[in-house]
Amino acid sequence: MAGKPPSGDPVQDAPQVEGPQHAAAGLPAIGHTLRVAQEQMGVRRTALTLLRVNQKDGFDCPGCAWPEPEHRHKAEFCENGAKAVAEEATLRRVTPEFFAAHPVADLARRSGYWLGQQGRLTHPMYLAEGAERYEPVSWEQAFDIVADELDALGSPDEALFYTSGRTSNEAAFLYQLFAREFGTNNLPDCSNMCHESSGSALTETIGIGKGSVLLEDLYQADLIIVAGQNPGTNHPRMLSALEKAKANGARIITVNPLPEAGMERFKNPQTPQGMLKGTALTDLFLQIRLGGDQALFRLLNKLILAASDSGSAAESGAVDEEFVREHTHGYEEFAAAARAADWDETLAATGLERSRIEEALAMVLASKRTVVCWAMGLTQHKHAVSTIREVVNFLLLRGNIGRPGAGVCPVRGHSNVQGDRTMGIFERPAPAFLDALEREFGFAPPREHGLDVVRAIRALRDGAAKVFLAMGGNFVSASPDTEVTEAAMRRARLTVHVSTKLNRSHAVTGARALILPTLGRTERDLQGSGEQFVTVEDSMGMVHASRGRLEPASRHLLSEPAIVSRLARRVLGEKSSTPWEEFEKDYATIRDRIARVVPGFEDFNARVARPGGFALPHAPRDERRFPTATGKANFTAAPVEYPELPKGRLLLQTLRSHDQYNTTIYGLDDRYRGIRNGRRVVLVNPADARELGGLADGAYVDLVSEWQDGVERRAPGFRVVHYPTARGCAAAYYPETNVLVPLDATADTSNTPASKSVVVRLEARP
Ligand SMILES: Nc1nc2c(c(=O)[nH]1)N[C@H]1C(S)=C(S)[C@@H](COP(=O)(O)OP(=O)(O)OC[C@H]3O[C@@H](n4cnc5c(=O)[nH]c(N)nc54)[C@H](O)[C@@H]3O)O[C@H]1N2
Ligand SMILES: Nc1nc2c(c(=O)[nH]1)N[C@H]1C(S)=C(S)[C@@H](COP(=O)(O)OP(=O)(O)OC[C@H]3O[C@@H](n4cnc5c(=O)[nH]c(N)nc54)[C@H](O)[C@@H]3O)O[C@H]1N2
Ligand SMILES: [Mo]
Numbered sequence: 001m002a003g004k005p006p007s008g009d010p011v012q013d014a015p016q017v018e019g020p021q022h023a024a025a026g027l028p029a030i031g032h033t034l035r036v037a038q039e040q041m042g043v044r045r046t047a048l049t050l051l052r053v054n055q056k057d058g059f060d061c062p063g064c065a066w067p068e069p070e071h072r073h074k075a076e077f078c079e080n081g082a083k084a085v086a087e088e089a090t091l092r093r094v095t096p097e098f099f100a101a102h103p104v105a106d107l108a109r110r111s112g113y114w115l116g117q118q119g120r121l122t123h124p125m126y127l128a129e130g131a132e133r134y135e136p137v138s139w140e141q142a143f144d145i146v147a148d149e150l151d152a153l154g155s156p157d158e159a160l161f162y163t164s165g166r167t168s169n170e171a172a173f174l175y176q177l178f179a180r181e182f183g184t185n186n187l188p189d190c191s192n193m194c195h196e197s198s199g200s201a202l203t204e205t206i207g208i209g210k211g212s213v214l215l216e217d218l219y220q221a222d223l224i225i226v227a228g229q230n231p232g233t234n235h236p237r238m239l240s241a242l243e244k245a246k247a248n249g250a251r252i253i254t255v256n257p258l259p260e261a262g263m264e265r266f267k268n269p270q271t272p273q274g275m276l277k278g279t280a281l282t283d284l285f286l287q288i289r290l291g292g293d294q295a296l297f298r299l300l301n302k303l304i305l306a307a308s309d310s311g312s313a314a315e316s317g318a319v320d321e322e323f324v325r326e327h328t329h330g331y332e333e334f335a336a337a338a339r340a341a342d343w344d345e346t347l348a349a350t351g352l353e354r355s356r357i358e359e360a361l362a363m364v365l366a367s368k369r370t371v372v373c374w375a376m377g378l379t380q381h382k383h384a385v386s387t388i389r390e391v392v393n394f395l396l397l398r399g400n401i402g403r404p405g406a407g408v409c410p411v412r413g414h415s416n417v418q419g420d421r422t423m424g425i426f427e428r429p430a431p432a433f434l435d436a437l438e439r440e441f442g443f444a445p446p447r448e449h450g451l452d453v454v455r456a457i458r459a460l461r462d463g464a465a466k467v468f469l470a471m472g473g474n475f476v477s478a479s480p481d482t483e484v485t486e487a488a489m490r491r492a493r494l495t496v497h498v499s500t501k502l503n504r505s506h507a508v509t510g511a512r513a514l515i516l517p518t519l520g521r522t523e524r525d526l527q528g529s530g531e532q533f534v535t536v537e538d539s540m541g542m543v544h545a546s547r548g549r550l551e552p553a554s555r556h557l558l559s560e561p562a563i564v565s566r567l568a569r570r571v572l573g574e575k576s577s578t579p580w581e582e583f584e585k586d587y588a589t590i591r592d593r594i595a596r597v598v599p600g601f602e603d604f605n606a607r608v609a610r611p612g613g614f615a616l617p618h619a620p621r622d623e624r625r626f627p628t629a630t631g632k633a634n635f636t637a638a639p640v641e642y643p644e645l646p647k648g649r650l651l652l653q654t655l656r657s658h659d660q661y662n663t664t665i666y667g668l669d670d671r672y673r674g675i676r677n678g679r680r681v682v683l684v685n686p687a688d689a690r691e692l693g694g695l696a697d698g699a700y701v702d703l704v705s706e707w708q709d710g711v712e713r714r715a716p717g718f719r720v721v722h723y724p725t726a727r728g729c730a731a732a733y734y735p736e737t738n739v740l741v742p743l744d745a746t747a748d749t750s751n752t753p754a755s756k757s758v759v760v761r762l763e764a765r766p
Contacts, residue, residue, distance in 0.1 A: 013668070015678025015719045017697070023278050024232035024262035024672055025239060029079040030269055036083050036666065040090035045550075049089050049522060050082055052549055056611040059521045060546035062088060062166055063661070065412035065539040066235045067215055070612070078236035080658070083666045087501065088520040089550055092119025094502050099125055099134040107507035112477055112735065113665035115502045121517035122554035129511045139558065142514050143570040149467050149494040149512070150571050156183030156446070158466045160456045163189040163425045164473025165414025166521070168534030168546070170590045171560035172416070172423040173597075174583060175471050178568040180424075180434075181443055181576050185450030186465070189425050190473055191417055192453040193480075196750040197379040198410035199421070201388035205396075205634045206620045207627035210418065212407035213371055214540050214615070218245050220405030223367035227255035227293055227391075228377015228756075232262015232672055233658045235375075235411055239266040243279045251363055254282040256377065257290055257653070257726035258683075261672035284359055288350045290651045290729045291643040291757050293378055294387040295341075295349035296357070297394045298640050301334075302341040303361045304397050318365055320399030327624055327633050328396055334635035338393070341640070349642035351726050369405030370395065375413070376655070380756040384747040386638035393635055401633065402624035412539040413662075415521075419537030422598060422616070427452050436597040441578055453479060454751050457743060460488035468510065469496045471560065474503040477663040480741035480753040481713070498563055500553075503663060519559045523548040527562065528585035534561075535591070535608055537616065543601075544613025561587060643757045645728055650688060652703065653756040654734040654741065663735050670733075675721065682762070683723035683731040692762055697722040701762040703732065705740035713740045717765065730760065 037046040052058035054068045063081035098118065104127060107115065124142045125134035137145075150159055161179040163172060179187055191199070199209035206212065218224065218241050231238040242252060243266055254263045263285075267278035288296060308318035324331050347354060364370065372391050378384060392401075392408065400406035412418050424433055427450035434445045451459055457479060459465035468475070468489065479485040489495060492510030499506070500520045506513070519525055525532040525548060533547040558566070565584035568576065583590050588605050595604040600616040607614045619625040626633040643651055656662070657670035657679060669676045673683070682703060689695040699720045705713040715737050725731055734755065745754045 013678040013680050015681045015721070016676045017721050018674035018676065020259065020674050020724070021261045021672050023265035023267055025079070025236065025267050025269055032671070033079045033082040037086040040086040040092070042091060045089060045091070046086070049085055049550065053081060053085060057547065059548050060415055060536045060544070061085065062415050062521045064235045065415050065418060066237045067538040067540045067542050069215055069241070080233065080236055080661070084661055085522060087116070087661070087664060087666065088120075089522045090119050092117070093553065094118045094121050096123050096125070096136040103132040104134065104507055104509070105132065110507075112504055112663055113668070115504060115507070116664050118502050120553035121499055121502060121515060123556050124517060125515040127509060127513040134515065139566065142516060143567050145512065145514060146469070146494070146496055146567060147571045150182065153466060157186060157450070158464065159184055160186045160188060160451065160459070160465050160468045162456070162468065162470040162473060162475055163187065163420055164471065165190050165417025165420055167416060167420055167471050167560060168536060169416065169419045169423050169543070169594065170534050170587045171471065171564060172420040172425050173590060173594050174561055174564040174568070176424040177437065177441065177578065178564055178572070180437065180445040181441070181568070181572055181578065183446055185427055185429060185446050185448065186456065187425050187427050187450055188453040188456045189420060190414060190478065191421055192751065193478060193753055194376070194413050194417065195379055195410055196752045197384035197747050198374070198388055200750040201385045201392065202408060202410070204628065205389055205392040205636060206401060206408070208618060208620060210541055210618065211409045211539060212401055212618060212621040213409045215241055217405050217407055218242070218371060218409070219248055221245055221250045221369045221371045222405065223251050223253065223363055223370045225253045225255065225370065225372045226263060227372065227374045229373060229375035229411055230256070230260045230262065230656070231411070232260055234413070234656060236262070238411065239281070240268060240270070242266070242281050243268055246279060246281065251283045251367070252281050253284045253286060253360055253363060255286045255288050255293060255296065257288055257729045258731060259285065259287070259724060284356070284363060286352055286356055286360060287726050288352060289642070289726045290653055291381050291383070292350035294383055294390045295346045295640050295642055296352070297387070297390040298338060298341045299343070299346040299357060300361060300364060301338040301390070301394055301397060304364065305335055305338055307365060319397055323399035324396070327626065328635055329630040329632035330635040330637070334393055334637045337637035345640070349640070351728070369403070370398065370400045371405070371407055371409050373409040373411055375411045377756060380747070380752055380754055382643070382745070382747055382754050382757065383641035384752060385749040386636070386641065389636045389638060396633055396635060402620050407621060416536040418539060418541070419535070419543070422537055423594070433597070440593060440597050452751055454743060454746055454753065457485050457488050460492055463491060466493040468492050468494070470505065471498050474505045474663040476505040476508045477503065477735040477738065480738055480745070480755065481743040482739040484743050498560060501664070516563055517554065517557050518563060519548070519552055519557050521546055521548055522550045523552045524550065525559045527559070527587070532559070532587045534587065535613070541616040541618055542613055543608060543616060545608050561590065643759070645759065648692065649706065649759050649761050650684065650730040651728055652705070652730045652732060652737070652740065652758040652760045654737040654758065655731055657733050660733070673723070678719065679733050679736060680718045681721045681732065682718040683721050683725050684762070685725050685727050685729070686722040688727060689720060689722055693764070695720050695762060695764065700765040702765060703737065703740060703760045704763055705742070705758050705760050707742045707745060707759070709742060709744065711742070713742065715739050720762070
């Protein structure tokens with residue numbers, strides 16, 4: 001039988017510290033997986049569900065966006081994928097009786113962990129203005145309430161349509177269509193807080209904001225650089241790909257302020273040999289300071305140019321001159337900037353030893369096929385976009401884009417975040433996309449850019465936006481500057497969440513609020529024309545079907561496409577000639593429209609019916625064609641930046657533990673980092689702890705963030721953990737530390753919150 005959710009709250013946060021592990025996966029991971037899954041789902045359901053993950057006739061794992069290999073194992077999921085599935089397929093329920101017993105004020109006092117552990121939402125719920133509790137409503141009433149508030153707006157731009165990245169292609173396409181027929185491009189999404197910096201940098205430099213490698217390329221690479229990413233926890237299936245690459249002779253450089261167990265050694269649970277010994281993955285670990293990556297890649301570029309200039313036979317060809325000549329633009333300016341890179345400045349910015357960088361250079365020069373993988377460690381800095389541009393410079397220099405075994409590999413987070421963007425979830429849509437919508441649906445889409453996440457929060461704060469709708473996610477907890485965001489949310493007239501599980505965004509609401517419960521990936525989706533499937537796009541641009549099999553958590557749930565279709569009909573009424581009813585009845589009709597609007601989806605229904613789906617075209621990867629403004633791949637030459645650290649302060653990164661999925665907390669352990677039973681910890685280098693007045697391991701501190709606006713933001717009560725992180729750098733978990741991230745501290749160009757470089761001081765608690 002599945003266990004009961006925890007009853008007491010606030011959760012006893014009493015961290016115990018055992019020190020970091022040096023290998024990931026293996027037997028403990030399997031045991032852990034089954035225990036967590038059975039607690040939520042029971043034994044039978046665990047077996048039934050987990051065998052369907054990522055199989056050709058099954059559902060797409062709601063965990064991460066890592067692609068499925070061509071030859072799948074019987075169990076093509078990982079520990080953390082299984083936790084994500086268990087979270088959704090849980091037998092626990094949040095019913096109207098639950099809401100009767102828990103006034104909103106009570107929910108607002110609970111931890112995110114407690115809220116999530118209560119189970120699946122079962123009924124549409126409504127919080128009337130001034131009411132203390134949510135009450136059940138019919139779907140018709142719910143749609144009436146939304147329509148009333150939307151109708152009352154002075155302009156469509158006073159509404160915000162947020163999306164989190166689990167939403168299917170079909171639902172996302174309908175959602176953006178609805179928002180645009182309603183009249184706004186206000187489509188902020190989780191991507192704005194995530195890989196937006198990658199999209200910005202790649203679109204400008206190679207002409208498409210997506211990665212250029214397929215799994216096959218990883219297997220063929222000579223060198224893979226993994227920078228700013230913790231795959232052992234966040235993309236565990238990537239470890240098998242890295243293992244395979246190594247077996248084929250690849251070498252791996254890891255760039256990270258933290259030694260992450262998964263990158264040290266991987267014990268593949270699917271091979272007997274792997275279970276025993278495992279594979280050492282990292283050949284060279286560059287323990288970089290937070291935000292030092294641009295400086296590192298700039299110096300490597302200088303050294304590559306110098307090798308090429310030296311004229312020695314061994315190093316001639318360090319620069320791929322033919323590629324540079326034929327396919328790139330801006331080389332001279334870039335090369336001048338790179339040649340000016342300074343060793344001393346780089347050593348200061350990165351905290352690395354000279355010999356380590358020289359070792360890296362030797363590996364770079366020895367490699368004919370190089371891939372660079374990255375995630376939030378590169379994207380969530382003020383200078384994130386220029387950092388990623390420098391990575392592109394690095395790859396272009398040796399012709400490492402558009403040939404097998406080489407390329408850019410931004411590893412996406414949410415399982416369909418890339419697909420949602422492809423479907424038009426974007427506050428700054430391309431004119432060609434809007435033209436296509438206009439042709440297909442016969443209305444004039446708004447052309448003015450809409451609001452991203454940070455601007456949406458400002459608009460709510462300033463009263464310029466009044467209605468907030470969310471297709472999934474947990475906006476209040478995921479966003480920066482928690483106090484500011486919560487106050488902004490409370491100013492809204494109406495907040496609406498299409499959700500599977502309870503979270504803090506349901507407790508911190510506008511004057512009126514709605515919770516609209518929806519089907520998850522794992523569940524059967526029955527509509528007028530029969531059983532439906534949906535589609536998703538993974539991190540490598542592969543599109544495939546996802547089909548749930550479980551009985552829905554409640555018979556009152558509607559699918560996301562059904563919710564959008566009904567809402568659109570109610571709100572737009574006669575004004576819309578879009579066949580919303582038909583879309584709800586048969587998702588194949590949505591795919592027919594996608595096929596006519598979105599390039600690369602021609603013949604969508606037929607192609608997605610094939611097992612494994614299909615690959616979207618990618619001009620740089622497929623034909624070395626770069627659809628940029630110059631028609632070439634663009635070298636860029638931004639000034640080198642890195643965070644400045646005042647004396648007596650630390651640079652804090654806010655990151656994920658092993659037991660969470662973004663704001664969904666599975667448990668209180670971070671096994672690979674050797675931390676148990678608590679999340680309010682701050683990892684500090686022992687030498688820094690000494691310098692900061694002798695902070696002992698186990699001491700308790702407040703984290704106080706200092707920023708140029710003069711406001712002090714405080715997160716109280718964190719246990720100091722002495723940890724081998726890079727000097728000057730600290731780490732603590734998100735979302736507990738979002739209160740420290742200033743709303744206006746964002747990346748240039750992409751406007752992504754700089755969640756990985758918060759200047760803090762540690763105040764000892766009495
Ligand atoms: N189980 C699980 N899976 C997930 C998620 C989850 O929460 N749980 N979240 C999903 C989502 S939405 C995303 S976006 C991804 C996130 O995947 P990751 O980006 O791996 O997630 P983070 O925990 O933010 O880890 C950031 C990593 O970058 C390093 N880092 C931080 N700053 C720097 C820097 O300045 N330079 C370098 N070189 N390294 C740095 C950190 O030490 C850490 O190892 O995972 C996805 N998958
Ligand atoms: N400080 C700091 N802040 C960060 C980050 C960081 O590293 N540091 N990372 C950022 C990143 S990378 C991201 S992607 C964002 C994440 O931001 P979000 O995507 O907004 O947050 P999640 O926690 O993933 O959302 C979880 C909720 O989604 C709902 N949900 C789950 N599955 C489904 C589904 O199938 N359908 C629907 N409708 N709802 C569903 C559930 O109700 C659940 O409570 O956070 C960002 N915030
Ligand atoms: Mo993300």
